[in-house]
Amino acid sequence: MVFAREDEVDYDRKSEVQAFDETKSGVKGLVDAGVTKIPRIFIHPQCSLERNPNSSKRQFSFPVIDLQDIHTNPGRRKEIVDKVRDASETLGFFNVINHGIPENKSLEMIEGVRRFFEQATAAKKQWYTRDITKTVVHNSNFDLLTSPAANWRDSFYAIMAPDVPSPDELPQACRHHQSAQDIHYQKGILENRSSNFGYKGSAELTFPIIDLDGTHTNPTKRREIVDKVRDASETWGFFQVVNHGIPNSVLEEMIQGTRRFFEEDDEVKMQLYTRDLTKKVIYNSNFDLYSSPAANWRDSMLCVMAPNTPSPDELPQACREILMEYSKEVMNLGCLLFELLSEGLGLHPSYLKDIDCTEGLSVIFNYYPECPQPELTIGTTNHSDNDFITVLLQDQLGGLQVMHQNQWIDVPPTPGALVINIGDLLQLISNDKYKSVEHRVLANRVGPRISVASFFFTGPLPTGKIYGPIKDILTDKNPPRYRETTVKEYHDHFCGKGLDGTSSLSHFKL
Ligand SMILES: O=C(O)CCC(=O)C(=O)O
Numbered sequence: 001m002v003f004a005r006e007d008e009v010d011y012d013r014k015s016e017v018q019a020f021d022e023t024k025s026g027v028k029g030l031v032d033a034g035v036t037k038i039p040r041i042f043i044h045p046q047c048s049l050e051r052n053p054n055s056s057k058r059q060f061s062f063p064v065i066d067l068q069d070i071h072t073n074p075g076r077r078k079e080i081v082d083k084v085r086d087a088s089e090t091l092g093f094f095n096v097i098n099h100g101i102p103e104n105k106s107l108e109m110i111e112g113v114r115r116f117f118e119q120a121t122a123a124k125k126q127w128y129t130r131d132i133t134k135t136v137v138h139n140s141n142f143d144l145l146t147s148p149a150a151n152w153r154d155s156f157y158a159i160m161a162p163d164v165p166s167p168d169e170l171p172q173a174c175r176h177h178q179s180a181q182d183i184h185y186q187k188g189i190l191e192n193r194s195s196n197f198g199y200k201g202s203a204e205l206t207f208p209i210i211d212l213d214g215t216h217t218n219p220t221k222r223r224e225i226v227d228k229v230r231d232a233s234e235t236w237g238f239f240q241v242v243n244h245g246i247p248n249s250v251l252e253e254m255i256q257g258t259r260r261f262f263e264e265d266d267e268v269k270m271q272l273y274t275r276d277l278t279k280k281v282i283y284n285s286n287f288d289l290y291s292s293p294a295a296n297w298r299d300s301m302l303c304v305m306a307p308n309t310p311s312p313d314e315l316p317q318a319c320r321e322i323l324m325e326y327s328k329e330v331m332n333l334g335c336l337l338f339e340l341l342s343e344g345l346g347l348h349p350s351y352l353k354d355i356d357c358t359e360g361l362s363v364i365f366n367y368y369p370e371c372p373q374p375e376l377t378i379g380t381t382n383h384s385d386n387d388f389i390t391v392l393l394q395d396q397l398g399g400l401q402v403m404h405q406n407q408w409i410d411v412p413p414t415p416g417a418l419v420i421n422i423g424d425l426l427q428l429i430s431n432d433k434y435k436s437v438e439h440r441v442l443a444n445r446v447g448p449r450i451s452v453a454s455f456f457f458t459g460p461l462p463t464g465k466i467y468g469p470i471k472d473i474l475t476d477k478n479p480p481r482y483r484e485t486t487v488k489e490y491h492d493h494f495c496g497k498g499l500d501g502t503s504s505l506s507h508f509k510l
């Protein structure tokens with residue numbers, strides 16, 4: 001359809017409004033169709049667009065009210081009431097912090113809205129209506145037919161009270177917050193459908209989170225942190241770290257860069273689609289497609305970042321700059337983690353680095369699209385990683401689970417945190433002191449889930465270095481449990497077998 005542009009004088013506003021409404025694809029539809037000039041129905045009288053009609057030089061600071069302790073401290077409550085009253089009387093607006101809504105829920109709400117608007121128009125259209133008696137109303141400009149000029153926005157609203165709608169009355173894209181409870185619920189379904197998934201019921205266990213603040217500056221703190229890292233590596237094989245030194249903006253941009261890559265046109269991605277493991281950039285779906293018993297509901301891209309860091313133009317354009325920056329940061333963090341892990345084994349801090357645990361770094365980007373039948377498949381089959389350690393960045397959707405005390409435990413998405421896990425090769429060289437633990441990712445009706453897993457190991461590269469249980473920690477009571485191997489031999493065995501739910505370590509057991 002053709003819309004009148006701003007410079008066209010005579011036009012039939014009513015029929016244009018109607019034509020726009022009939023597309024049911026909103027302002028987003030116009031942008032998707034590539035408009036470069038806005039249709040006339042969106043042009044407002046200049047006087048209503050003045051940026052600051054009574055411009056004054058006064059610096060205004062917008063009120064921010066801290067609700068901390070409002071329920072527990074009567075003195076604080078009185079102060080807060082005063083601030084709320086003042087702001088309400090003067091500006092009529094204020095921000096609140098410490099309001100009790102967890103940050104991950106707010107972020108996921110924003111993501112859910114994005115998912116709703118960015119789904120295919122055909123899927124959104126079912127909600128497009130001007131019938132305001134409906135529980136969910138999606139349209140562009142609720143007042144399109146009556147206002148003098150349209151607004152550059154699309155909306156949907158859902159009436160959530162007094163009658164709370166059932167989840168299936170709400171758009172799938174943002175119906176659930178993927179809280180631990182939702183995932184447990186989903187696990188219950190998996191359990192009912194297939195015993196292969198082996199879920200044993202919900203657990204009260206909380207996933208370890210370690211604050212790295214002070215590692216470099218405070219020796220007492222460092223000792224405490226080493227203890228925590230050792231305990232978590234011995235019992236869970238997994239932990240999250242915060243205050244790890246990588247700025248939030250870098251983490252967020254890495255997730256966005258991953259999304260940009262996977263959401264690019266097929267022709268662009270296709271150029272990188274390969275099963276040739278000697279390449280530095282490998283994009284495909286299911287690295288083990290030909291060897292595993294069932295495929296996973298995910299696509300991945302691998303970039304080998306060390307040794308021999310690629311030049312930026314060897315990397316996909318959608319995420320090249322952020323990947324260079326992110327992998328440098330991850331390498332620094334990895335060096336710190338290997339120090340802490342060395343100390344946890346009673347070894348010199350540089351021990352694991354000196355035997356080249358930080359020589360190789362492969363970054364794997366995972367994209368788990370929404371799945372129409374998540375009860376029949378899985379995002380990533382249960383497996384343990386075939387490296388020394390993995391540093392995992394996950395978005396806010398959730399779905400990663402770790403096997404702990406015979407139960408699947410959710411790894412809660414924590415804004416700003418990174419998930420660290422011990423890989424098979426570190427279990428092998430630590431002679432089973434540190435555990436490489438099984439984990440998996442559930443498929444989900446909501447998507448995409450995005451994760452970036454950085455593997456410390458040299459993968460298929462023939463380095464010739466031999467790894468066996470570290471001699472310095474062996475004793476008569478702690479004899480070697482594994483034969484020596486190379487990273488390449490281990491990697492080839494792992495990939496040859498594919499993700500089939502069994503461990504590769506047993507193959508190397510003495
Ligand atoms: O996507 C995730 O959270 C985990 C992926 C994973 O386990 C892996 O790539 O080895």
Ligand SMILES: [Fe+2]
Pocket residue numbers: 383384385439
């Ligand atoms: Fe993994």
